[in-house]
Amino acid sequence: MDNNFLSAEYIELQHTAIKKLILDQRLNEAISLLAPLVETIAQAELQYKLDEIRFSYTSMLQYMQKGVEDPERHSLYMKLLAETLEINDRMKISQLANYKYNSYYRLKASYLNSHNNKNLEIIKTELETWCIDSNLDIKDNSFESDQIRKRHEDILAEMFTYIYLNTHWDKTDKLAADSFLKTSNVAGNDLCLMVSAVTMSLLVCFDSLKMKWLLDAYLHTSTNVNQRALVGIAFNIHLYEERMHLYPEIRAQVNILNEMPEFGKELNRMHIQWLFCQETEKIDKKMREEIIPEMIKNATQNLDLPLDETDDDNEDKNPDWNNNKKQSDFEDMMREVGELQQEGADVYMSSFSQLKRYPFFEVLSNWFYPFDKQHSMVVNVLQEGTDPKNIVNLILDSTIFCDSDKYSLCFTLQHVPESQRQQMLSQLTEQQLNDFTDDMQILSAKKGDTQPNIVCRQYLHSLYRFFKLHQSRKEFPTIFDGRINIHRYHTLRDVLYKEEYLLPLANYYFSKEHFDKAAEVYSEIIGLAKGKADLFEKLGFCFQKQKEYDKAIEAYLKADMIHSDNVWTMRHLATCYRITKNYSNALSYYKKVESVLTENPNVTYYIGVCLAELKKYDEAINYFFKLDFMGSASIKSWRAIAWCSLANDKLEQAVIYYEKVLTVEPNYKDYLNAGHAYLCTKKIDQALSQYNKAYSTINSKERFIELFYQDKELLLKNGIHENDIPLLIDLL
Structure with a gap:
């Protein structure tokens, strides 16, 4: 095929397939x-590399055939498999380059047409220059400052x-990328963006050098940088686990x-946060x-309305008394939102998705850039509120x-007039304002070390928005969907497959x-160590x-x-x-529970029920009388x-x-059983009346007949002749 x-x-x-x-x-x-x-894509580098692999593999097979012992044979074989995988990946990218329906390939074509000859070393120099100049030149919101920002x-x-578009780093790229991690003259936010770019590039096409760079980036002293690297590491091991065994150097780096004690701890925490998404x-x-409809409803209920004050009002009942339940429901919902937030849940997706x-x-790239008040598209929005205690600044500096x-x-x-903006922000609840203020105090106490x-x-949460809301989201891996079991991956098993990390995961x-x-996961924990009672209890509850x-x-x-x-x-x-239906064992355990919970209605x-199922009707009735006496x-x-009496010839x-049952809330079974009781006491008309009610409630003749015949043995035991049963049904 062409x-x-x-x-x-x-x-x-x-x-x-390949x-x-x-x-x-x-x-x-x-x-x-x-x-x-x-051959069809005419890329000399790939052609040369594949020829090299074929030659090496052919030579290896020939040496093996001759009986030559080679201790490095397996390592070489793994290396050849890995390199062939990478050629296959790059081959796919090259073949799809002409398909402009995909945003990645549109961007790639645009970038190639721009004749941009920059590399990472040049870009790093430009960013370092900007970092130095910005400390001197960006003083205000002037036109010159704005141009520097842009x-x-x-x-x-x-x-x-x-x-993002470079699918395969060479050694020069890797060295240049390494220098980003060593310099102090590239802004922290810029390095964060670089980590995201490497992560995204890997999600398109695996590159072992980029993966190694992410592992190095985790060692960076900046929390913002190393946490982004941690996410990138986890995402790409999740996506490419099936090939990771071909890269022993990556495993060694892991x-x-x-x-480092914190690596496993942080990776496990990130795993649970990822699952929380x-x-x-x-x-x-x-x-x-x-929740939002209830918030709107609650807001309208609390509008201040002009009322005439008269003496008669003194005798009125407080209208809020009638709203106690609604207020309670609303407060419960807000409490739930607060608890979800405390757990780290993403409660604002619905508010910001549009x-x-x-x-x-x-x-x-803007989807991945850390929030920066000096961004050219942001700085003008905030120029009217430079006071750090300004509510807008409080919100933007918070971790909410x-x-x-x-x-x-x-x-x-930006699209809201200042007067309306302040009015809107003034409607924030006191609790929300306290949250923002507390947040700022925590940040200050930590001296910026987030x-x-x-x-x-x-x-x-930012990544979740990108993968779920970006206009080209269907082109990206579904990284937040499906099973995420990184603790079971061979690459991370030594890191995460420990009781101390599995337990929080199972509890989550x-x-x-x-x-x-x-x-x-509870089963895995029990397999690793002696199971404690609470583990078996939770495991049993899960199965139940x-x-x-x-x-x-x-x-x-x-x-x-x-x-x-x-x-x-x-x-x-x-x-x-x-x-x-193991009523004997059930009864044994219920009796043990009864010895502790002597007056518990459910246990009683x-x-x-168990005694009745075991046909010990006299004992069963005593328990049901006890239940009736409890008033529960x-x-x-x-x-x-009633049922035990019917089954035990106490008609x-x-x-x-x-x-008594028929005077409260009878169901079809009550009508049917009441009919049986009347029938067995020779009250035919009353029996037929109850059967008709059961029949009407069931609304299916076949189903009624089926249920009726299920009680056939009971009726025969209480003196009803078998030949009379079909006649009774025809009387309905």
């Missing part, structure tokens, strides 16, 4: 498929584009970082459909919003009710929530062995045994007494209690 007419889908499938061959260690086949493709932003855009859609939905259409966000949302907020305020967990969280899943994932009752029982029994006679465990064991009820769940106890008692 390469000019290959569809993008075909190119992707072809790339995937990648699979390489990862399956079928190198000869992969090279045979790649060779003609490389020149700086142009250099940053060039840097981002150069790195192992060196693992010698997956809750954003759920939170966003709740904010849009419940505010990413400003010209600022049309420049790709991520960088992306701070930019959105500025551009939104906490890693906050930096990482804010960066993830548990708290968010992802019981399937929580069960997996998934309706895997046998597994739940197994876990609860182990918890009971470690911590015997725990009421919570015994109660859950009883429940699982009852649900699996379920002991009666009257209809529940009446229904149970008049059954009638009495079914008549």
Whole structure:
């Protein structure tokens, strides 16, 4: 097939097929498929590299055939596999270059046409020069200062584009990139952007030199830089784990970082923050459909209205008394938002999702640039509020919003007159203002050394907006979707596969009710160390929530062995045994619970249920009478007494209690069973009346007949002739 007419889908499938061959260690086949493709794109470098791989592999096979021992053979083979993978990746990029439907390839074509001959060394020199000059020249909001800012932003855009589009660093690029990490003359925000550019470039095409650079960047002294590097490391190991075993030097670098106690701790925390981002859609939905409408509703209820004051008002009831429940609901919602925020949840996605259409966000690199009050598109918005105690500055200096949302907020305020802006900001609640003020005090106390967990969280929130809201979002990897199990990856297993890190992960899943994932991690923890009672309890609860009752029982029994006679465990064991119809064991555990919770209505009820299922009706009725005496769940106890009486040949008692049930909230089963009670006491008309009500409630003749015949043995036992049953049904 002519390469000019290959569809993008075909190119992707072809790339995937060759990648699979390489990862399956079928190198000869992969090279045979790649060779003609490389010839069609006429790239001498790739052609030369592939020929070199083929020659090395052929030579290696020949030496092996001759019986030559080579201790480096396996290492060489891994290296050849890795290099072939990289050629396959670059081949795909080259083949897709003509497809301008994709923003990456449009940007690449535009960049190539600009004849920009800059490299990282030149860009670094320009940024260092700007950093020195800016300290001298940017004094105000003058035209000259604005031009200096814009020149700086142009250099940053060039840097981002150069790195993002460069799929394969050579040694010169790597050395230049390393020098960025060593200089003190490149602004911290600029270096942050570089880390993001490297991360994004890797997400397009794997490059081992860029991956090594990110691992080096984690060692940078700036929290903002090293936390961005940490995210980039995790994202790309997640995306490329299947090939990481081919790069022992990357694994070695990870192992060196693992010698630092904070690396594993921070990576695990970042992992959980990343997982938390997956809750954003759920939170966003709740904010849009419940919390924000309630906030609007609450605001309108508290409007100050002009009222005539008369003496008669003194006798009126306080109208707020009628709103106590509504106020309570609203306060509960706001408390929930506050708790989510404390946990690090992204509660502002719904508020800012529509505010990413400003010209600022049309420049790709701007999505990743840390918030900067000196940005040319921001500085004019803030010029009217230079006082650090100004509410706008308080908000922008706080850690409440991520960088992306701070930019959105500025551009939104730009279109609001100053008077309205102050009025709008004055409506912030006292609690919100306190949060902003507290935030500033914390930052001041730390002398600018921002906490890693906050930096990482804010960066993830900004990235989430990019991957979910950017106009070309469908072209990027779905990095926030699907299973994220970096603790299981071979590359990070030595770092994260430890009880101290797995436990917070399992507890996170548990708290968010992802019981399937929580069960997996709790099981892994138990496999690593002796299981504690609470671990088995939580594991059992996870299985119970998934309706895997046998597994739940197994876990609860182990918890009971470690911590015997725990009421919570015994109660859950009883429940699982009852649900699996093992009423004898269920009864045994309910009786143990009863010895502690002597007057608990639910325990009393379920002991009666188990006894009834075991056909110990006299004992069961005693428990149901006890329940009735407690005054709890009257209809529940009446229904149970009635059924046990019917099953135990106490027909008049059954009638009495079914008549009680029928006066409250009867269901179709109550009508049916009441009919049975009347039938067995020879009250045919009353029986037919109740059967008709059951029939009407069920609204299906077939279903009614099915349910009726389920009680056939009960009716026969109480003297109803089998031949009369179809006649009774025809009387309905």
